[in-house]
Structure formats: structure tokens, C-alpha cells
Amino acid sequence: MSADWKLTVGGMRADVLVWQVDLDRLAAARPTAPLLAADERERAGRFATERLRTRFTAARAALRDGLGQILGVPPDALRFSAGPHGKPRLVPTPSIPAVEFNVAHSEGLAIFACSVSGPVGVDVERVWPIADLGHVAHLYFSASEQAALMASAPHARLAAFYRCWTRKEAFVKASGVGLRFPLDRFDVTFGADEPPTLTLHDAPLAAAAWRLEALPVARGYEAAIACRSTAAVISTADLVQAA
Numbered sequence: 155m156s157a158d159w160k161l162t163v164g165g166m167r168a169d170v171l172v173w174q175v176d177l178d179r180l181a182a183a184r185p186t187a188p189l190l191a192a193d194e195r196e197r198a199g200r201f202a203t204e205r206l207r208t209r210f211t212a213a214r215a216a217l218r219d220g221l222g223q224i225l226g227v228p229p230d231a232l233r234f235s236a237g238p239h240g241k242p243r244l245v246p247t248p249s250i251p252a253v254e255f256n257v258a259h260s261e262g263l264a265i266f267a268c269s270v271s272g273p274v275g276v277d278v279e280r281v282w283p284i285a286d287l288g289h290v291a292h293l294y295f296s297a298s299e300q301a302a303l304m305a306s307a308p309h310a311r312l313a314a315f316y317r318c319w320t321r322k323e324a325f326v327k328a329s330g331v332g333l334r335f336p337l338d339r340f341d342v343t344f345g346a347d348e349p350p351t352l353t354l355h356d357a358p359l360a361a362a363a364w365r366l367e368a369l370p371v372a373r374g375y376e377a378a379i380a381c382r383s384t385a386a387v388i389s390t391a392d393l394v395q396a397a
């Protein structure tokens with residue numbers, strides 16, 4: 155893959171393309187199951203409720219639809235495998251390059267990112283009240299993140315918590331390790347007016363290669379993206395219409 159290769163769709167050129175989909179609207183707008191492979195339909199069938207089944211199916215269809223448009227191939231031509239910690243990846247073929255991608259969903263909202271600038275991770279969370287923020291932060295945040303969270307104004311603390319959480323999860327998903335990554339061994343910044351940055355306790359120089367961004371999403375959600383390229387042009391595209 156050439157270093158200056160860009161993703162091009164609808165006249166847009168970018169290193170990382172992000173799209174988001176309201177899963178319930180997409181499922182109501184058109185049949186989504188036909189786009190899925192047999193193993194995905196089998197997985198959908200294992201969900202306990204119709205709602206979870208429908209949302210999973212819509213998310214897979216939206217992933218295939220978006221990647222298919224970006225790569226110029228039919229959505230059902232895409233094959234997936236998994237990395238050592240379960241991160242899904244594309245099986246490349248002569249007509250399908252090995253681009254990186256990642257998926258996140260929370261309730262009815264799904265976010266997708268496709269990258270030609272190295273590993274990418276996304277996270278989205280529905281913002282729910284949390285009774286004991288300090289306790290949850292103690293379980294999942296680094297010491298300096300816990301201190302920064304508890305120093306934030308009480309009325310702004312829940313939003314700060316979700317900014318921190320989504321940035322951390324986007325990074326561990328980009329790394330491919332997921333939540334088994336030691337969450338107390340790195341810091342993200344999450345102040346309301348602070349640019350998102352990453353500090354890796356055990357590899358301070360490596361952190362400079364990473365870029366973290368908040369992603370604009372519907373009210374009531376918080377989302378973030380991490381990619382291993384500081385110069386990457388990250389664009390949002392309306393790839394999968396759910397109306």
C-alpha cells in the first residue's frame with residue numbers, strides 16, 4: 155500500500171473516514187440481513203432479544219455497506235477474520251486492500267472508522283448517570299486521570315468521565331488489545347478545553363505517534379477515535395443513509 159494512498163468517496167479524500175448510523179432507523183428503512191455472511195447471521199441468531207439481533211444485523215450491514223463504498227466492492231464480497239485479541243480485520247484479496255477498520259456501538263448508535271494510516275480504534279458510549287464515579291474511575295483510570303476527574307467541577311464530572319472513558323477505549327481498541335490493555339499504564343487528557351493527548355507510561359516516545367480526537371455525535375452520547383498517525387486527515391462521511 156503506497157504511503158500517500160487516500161480513501162476517496164463522494165469527492166472526499168482522507169486518511170481515515172468515519173461514519174455513524176442510527177441502527178434502529180436503518181433496520182426500519184430496509185432489510186439488512188441479506189448483506190450478512192452465514193457466520194454473521196448465525197451470530198445474530200444467538201442474541202437473546204429481537205432488538206439486540208436487529209441492531210447487530212444493522213451494524214454489520216452498515217459496516218459492510220460503508221467499507222464496500224470506500225473500497226469500491228460489493229458489501230457481500232468482504233470477508234473478515236480476527237486478530238489475536240479478537241479485533242476484526244479484513245481478509246485482503248487482489249481487489250480488496252488490507253485497510254484497517256474499527257466498530258463501536260452503544261444502544262442504537264454505531265460508529266465506524268476505516269483507515270489507510272495504520273491502526274484505528276473508535277468508541278461510543280450512551281451517557282448514563284453513574285452513582286459512584288470515583289469508584290468506577292478507581293477501577294479503570296490511571297492515578298493522574300482519577301485526580302483530574304475528581305478535581306473537575308462536580309456538575310461537569312459525568313461528561314468528563316465519559317470523555318476520558320471513550321478516549322481510553324478508542325486507544326485500546328486501536329491497539330487491538332482491547333480492555334485487557336493495562337488501563338492504569340496510560341493517561342489521556344479530557345478537560346473540556348484541553349486537546350486530547352496520550353501518555354504511555356512504559357513507552358513515552360511511542361505515544362507521540364498516536365492521535366486522539368473526540369467525535370461529534372448525537373446528544374446523549376460521547377465518542378472518540380484513536381489512530382496511529384498524527385498527520386492523518388480524519389473526515390466524517392454520510393456513507394450509510396438510514397432514512
Ligand SMILES: CC(C)(COP(=O)(O)OP(=O)(O)OC[C@H]1O[C@@H](n2cnc3c(N)ncnc32)[C@H](O)[C@@H]1OP(=O)(O)O)[C@@H](O)C(=O)NCCC(=O)NCCS
Pocket residue numbers: 213239240241242256257258259260275276277278323326327328329330331332333334
Ligand atoms: C472489544 C471490546 C473493547 C468491546 O468493548 P464494548 O464497549 O463492549 O463494545 P464496543 O461497542 O466499543 O466495540 C465492539 C466492537 O469492537 C470490535 N472488537 C472486538 N474485539 C476487539 C479488539 N480486541 N480490539 C478492537 N476492537 C475489537 C468488534 O468489531 C466489536 O463489534 P461486534 O461485537 O459487533 O463485532 C472488549 O470486549 C474487549 O476488550 N475485548 C477483547 C479482549 C477480551 O477478550 N476481553 C474480555 C473481556 S474484558
